[in-house]
Amino acid sequence: MTDPYLPADAETRAQARALIDAARHAALAVLQPGGMTPSVSRIALATDAQGMPVSLISSLAAHTAALEATPTCALLIGEPGAKGDPLTHPRLTLHCFAQPIARGTPEHDALRARYLDLRPKAGLYADFGDFRFVRFAILDGLLNAGFGKAVRLTGNDLSGERR
Template structure:
């Protein structure tokens, strides 16, 4: 079997980057602690000043403990359109390493300011003691831009 992925070009890099920049939420895939069971959650998503995906998560959520145990994870972003086959609409899987940000640090404060600019409603819970920011350092990604249009991208190719 031949490799089904096309090489990335300027157009597919821009399309993938646009999906990241426009994403308001993502499906987060993690491995549950102590086992091999994967789990998927919907999370809110924004970007930091460098364009890296970030989220604000509660320590009470199962995916929080999973990321502490195994920071390797994946995000799926991209919305199906209101019409047609959902599989014909672009979507992007990002393979990432989660970086949990410590509260009270300058990094946390900068993320808080930017995140609330992008997601103002999160101000209702951003300062609750169980919430913290997580940055998703992208290692690589898979863009599916429709049937027969699958592209593998490096972390560098997904940088702004």
């Protein structure tokens, strides 16, 4: 069997970056603690100053315990269009490593300011004691840009640095 993935090029890297930069939410896939059962939930999403995906999550959410037990996870971003088959619209799976950001650090303060600038409604709960920021360090990704347009991307292909 041949590899179904096309090589990444400048156009597909830019398309993947555009999906990351525009994402307001994502499907987060985690492994449940103590087992091999996967779970998926929707989370709010933004990017940090380096272009990496970040979210503000509650310690009360099941996915938070899952990320603490196993920080490897996946994000699915991309919106189906208003018309047509949802599978013809671009989407991006990111394989990530979740990195919690400690409160009271300069990194947290900078991320809080950026996140609230991008997602102002999060100001309603950003300072609640059970919420914290998580950065998703991208390991690699899979871009599905439509029929016959699947591309495997490296972490470097998806870095926030503009090429």
